[in-house]
Amino acid sequence: MELKEKLVSSFLAFESTVDVKNPLHDIRTKAIKDFEAFGFPTKKVEAWKYTSLNSVLKNDFALFPKSEVAIEYKDVKKYFIHDLDTYKIVFIDGVYSSHLSSTTHDKFDVCLMSSALTQNRFKAVIDVYFNKIAKQDGLVALNTAYSKEGAYVYLPKNTAGDKPIEIVHFSTGSEDAMLLQPRNLIVVEDNSEVTVIERHQSLSENKTFTNSVTEIYAGRNAHVDYYKIQNDTNSASLIDNTFTDQYDHSVASVHTFAFGGEITRNNLNFTQKGQGIDSILNGVTILEGKTHVDHNTLVEHTEPNCESHQDYKGIFDEKSTGVFNGKIVVDQIAQKTNAFQSNNNVLLSDKATVNSKPQLEIFADDVKCSHGCTIGQLDESALFYLKTRGIPEKEGKALLMYAFANNVLDSVKIPQLKTRINALIAEKLGVSIGFDL
Amino acid sequence: MLEIKNLHASIDEKEILKGLNLSVKAGEVHAIMGPNGAGKSTLAAVVSGKEDYEVTEGSIELEGEDIGELGADERAHKGVFLSFQYPVEIPGVSVTNFMKTAINETRKARGLEDMPARDMLKKIKEKSELLEIDSKFLSRSLNEGFSGGEKKRNEIFQMAMLEPKVAILDETDSGLDIDALRIVANGVNKLKSNDNAVIVITHYQRLLEYIVPDYVHVLHDGKIVKSGTKELALELEEKGYDWIKAEL
Ligand SMILES: Nc1ncnc2c1ncn2[C@@H]1O[C@H](COP(=O)(O)OP(=O)(O)OP(=O)(O)O)[C@@H](O)[C@H]1O
Ligand SMILES: [Mg+2]
Numbered sequence: 103m104e105l106k107e108k109l110v111s112s113f114l115a116f117e118s119t120v121d122v123k124n125p126l127h128d129i130r131t132k133a134i135k136d137f138e139a140f141g142f143p144t145k146k147v148e149a150w151k152y153t154s155l156n157s158v159l160k161n162d163f164a165l166f167p168k169s170e171v172a173i174e175y176k177d178v179k180k181y182f183i184h185d186l187d188t189y190k191i192v193f194i195d196g197v198y199s200s201h202l203s204s205t206t207h208d209k210f211d212v213c214l215m216s217s218a219l220t221q222n223r224f225k226a227v228i229d230v231y232f233n234k235i236a237k238q239d240g241l242v243a244l245n246t247a248y249s250k251e252g253a254y255v256y257l258p259k260n261t262a263g264d265k266p267i268e269i270v271h272f273s274t275g276s277e278d279a280m281l282l283q284p285r286n287l288i289v290v291e292d293n294s295e296v297t298v299i300e301r302h303q304s305l306s307e308n309k310t311f312t313n314s315v316t317e318i319y320a321g322r323n324a325h326v327d328y329y330k331i332q333n334d335t336n337s338a339s340l341i342d343n344t345f346t347d348q349y350d351h352s353v354a355s356v357h358t359f360a361f362g363g364e365i366t367r368n369n370l371n372f373t374q375k376g377q378g379i380d381s382i383l384n385g386v387t388i389l390e391g392k393t394h395v396d397h398n399t400l401v402e403h404t405e406p407n408c409e410s411h412q413d414y415k416g417i418f419d420e421k422s423t424g425v426f427n428g429k430i431v432v433d434q435i436a437q438k439t440n441a442f443q444s445n446n447n448v449l450l451s452d453k454a455t456v457n458s459k460p461q462l463e464i465f466a467d468d469v470k471c472s473h474g475c476t477i478g479q480l481d482e483s484a485l486f487y488l489k490t491r492g493i494p495e496k497e498g499k500a501l502l503m504y505a506f507a508n509n510v511l512d513s514v515k516i517p518q519l520k521t522r523i524n525a526l527i528a529e530k531l532g533v534s535i536g537f538d539l
Numbered sequence: 540m541l542e543i544k545n546l547h548a549s550i551d552e553k554e555i556l557k558g559l560n561l562s563v564k565a566g567e568v569h570a571i572m573g574p575n576g577a578g579k580s581t582l583a584a585v586v587s588g589k590e591d592y593e594v595t596e597g598s599i600e601l602e603g604e605d606i607g608e609l610g611a612d613e614r615a616h617k618g619v620f621l622s623f624q625y626p627v628e629i630p631g632v633s634v635t636n637f638m639k640t641a642i643n644e645t646r647k648a649r650g651l652e653d654m655p656a657r658d659m660l661k662k663i664k665e666k667s668e669l670l671e672i673d674s675k676f677l678s679r680s681l682n683e684g685f686s687g688g689e690k691k692r693n694e695i696f697q698m699a700m701l702e703p704k705v706a707i708l709d710e711t712d713s714g715l716d717i718d719a720l721r722i723v724a725n726g727v728n729k730l731k732s733n734d735n736a737v738i739v740i741t742h743y744q745r746l747l748e749y750i751v752p753d754y755v756h757v758l759h760d761g762k763i764v765k766s767g768t769k770e771l772a773l774e775l776e777e778k779g780y781d782w783i784k785a786e787l
Binding site: 481483484486487488489490491492493494495497498501502504505506507508509 | 587588589590610611612614615616619620621623626627628629630631632637640641642644645648680697701
C-alpha cells in the first residue's frame, strides 16, 4: 500500500487514541481530507523541483510505535547541550520521555502538546494559536491530522524564560522504518522572550522520516531565538515546517545548522504582522556523502518599517546536494522595508551541486532589498598562505571553512551552544583546531 | 643554511627559473634585485613550496636536508618563512586566532605541546609592540581591509611570531611610508641572529640602508647573473639594469 493511502486509512485507528469529542478534533478531520486532496509534494511543484521525496516515501513506515523503549541519559548525553542548564522536552520514537525531560509550569509553561491539547487550563491559548499560524499544504495537513504530541511552550506577557528549552526527538530503530510527526507550539506573548534548541536524532540505522510542524507566535516586543541542529544519520530524513508570526517590534531568529541526514527540507516561513519587526534567518550547511539539504524560506513583509536578514552558508563535499530557495514578499503597504538575503556556497568536490534561487516579489516602491548568491571553491591562494605559516592542508581548509561560516556562527548567542556547534564542525572536518571563534 | 642548486622551475609549461644558484649561510643577509618579471617572486614561491610550480631540475636544501619534496606547511615547520609581496586577505579569521593556529600547528609538527595561552598572549603583545601594531588590529580579520603598509607590517609581525630560520621578504618595503619602513626594518634587524638568515627581495636601495645586506644578487631571466656586496645595490639604483643585460 502506498504511504498516502496507508496514512489516510490509518486515521481511523489514530482516532481511537485521541478524544474525538473535543472540538479540536474537527481540525484533524478537516486536515486529513486536505491531505487526501493535496498528497505529498512531487518534483512537478516548483518549490520541490530539486527535492524528491520518492526514496523516502517508498518505505513501509510504522505510524505508531509498538513498544516503548527506554534510554539512559548517559547514552544520549552528547546530544544535549549538557553543560548548559535547560528545560528539556524529550521524545523517544514520538513518545514523551518524562525520565529525560525537565518541564515547568512555574510562571510559564514548558510541557507536552498532548497535555496542552487535552487539558482545560490550556484551552484558551490553544484556541487562539493552535493551527492558526501554519499555512496548510499537504505535509502540514498531514501533520495536523495526526497532531497529538510535541512541545508546548507558552510565555505569558512580560515573562523571560530563565533558561533555554531543548526539544529533542530520538528515534531508536524499534521499527524498521518509523514516521514521526511532532507538532510544536511556541507562544511568546508581548514583551516576553525565549530560546529554543531543537534536535532530531536517530540512534540506529533504521529509517526514520520526520514531518515536523512548529508554530511560533512572537507578540509585541517579544524576542525568540530558535536553533535547529540537524546532524542526523544517513538513514534519517526530516521535513521541518516552521511558521513564525511576528508582531510590532518583535525580533525572531532561526538558526539552522544542517550537517547531516539523508534528505532534509526546511520550510521556514516568517510573516511580519506589525511594524518595527526584525526577522533573522541564518543557516550553515556542511554536507558530504550523498546527503541533501533544501532550505526553502519565505519572509512576508505585510507592514511598513520592518527588516529581514537571511544569511545562509553552504559547504558541499563529495556527492552532496544543496538547495536554497529564498522568497521575499513585500506588500504594497510595506514601505521602508529592509530585506536582505545572501546565500554563499563552497563546493569542495566537482560532484557536489547547489541550486540557489532567490525570489523577490516587491510591490512597495520605497524599500531596500538585496540578495546575493555565490557558488565557488575554496580560495587556493589563501590555503597556500596558511600553509606557509605552518598550517597543514586539512587544518587550513577547516580554518577557511570556519572563516566562511564565521559570521553565522558568531551570531549564536549561547556560548555553550556555539562551542558545541564548533565541535560538531571540527568533528565533521576531522580536525582539532586550537582556537575558538 | 639554504643551498639552491641549478634550480629550474616552470608554471603552465613555461620555464621561469632557469638554473638558479644561491647559497645563504647562517647569520647572513642577502638582497635579490632584478627587473620586473625576472622571477624573484617565483623563486620565493618555489622555495616556500607552492605546488603550482613544477621543479624540473635542481635542488633546494635547508641545513643540509633536501626540502624540495616537502609541502609548504612542512617547510614552514622546518623554518622557512615567506613575507608575501601580496598578502592574502582571509575574512573571518582574526590575526590572533590565525597566529595561535599557526604556532600550535608548528609546535605539534615539532612534537611540542600547545603553547600555554598566557605565553601566547605575552608573545603576541611583545611582538606586536616591536612592530608597533595597535592591539585592535589583532582582533580584525587577517589582512581584510588592511592598507598596503599595514599588510606588510603584519607579515613581519608573523615572522617575529614564528621565528623562522630562513625568511624571504618579497618586496616588504613597497607600500611602506618612511616611518613604517624604519619600524619594519628595525623589527627584522632585532630578529636577525647568527642562527638565521634573511633574503630581501627589493627594487630599492632605500630598504638596504636599514637592513644591510652581506651580498646583493641580480636576478634576470630566471638566473642570478651578478653578485656583489652592498655597493652593487647603489650601482643598480644609479644605472638601472641595462648595463648588466649588456654584459651578458
Ligand atoms: N601562471 C603563469 N603562467 C605563465 N607565466 C607566469 C605565470 N605566473 C607567473 N608567470 C610569469 O613569470 C615571470 C616571473 O614572475 P615573478 O612574479 O616571479 O616576477 P618578479 O621578478 O617577482 O617581478 P616583480 O618585480 O614585478 O614582482 C613573469 O614573466 C610572469 O608573467
Ligand atoms: Mg615579485
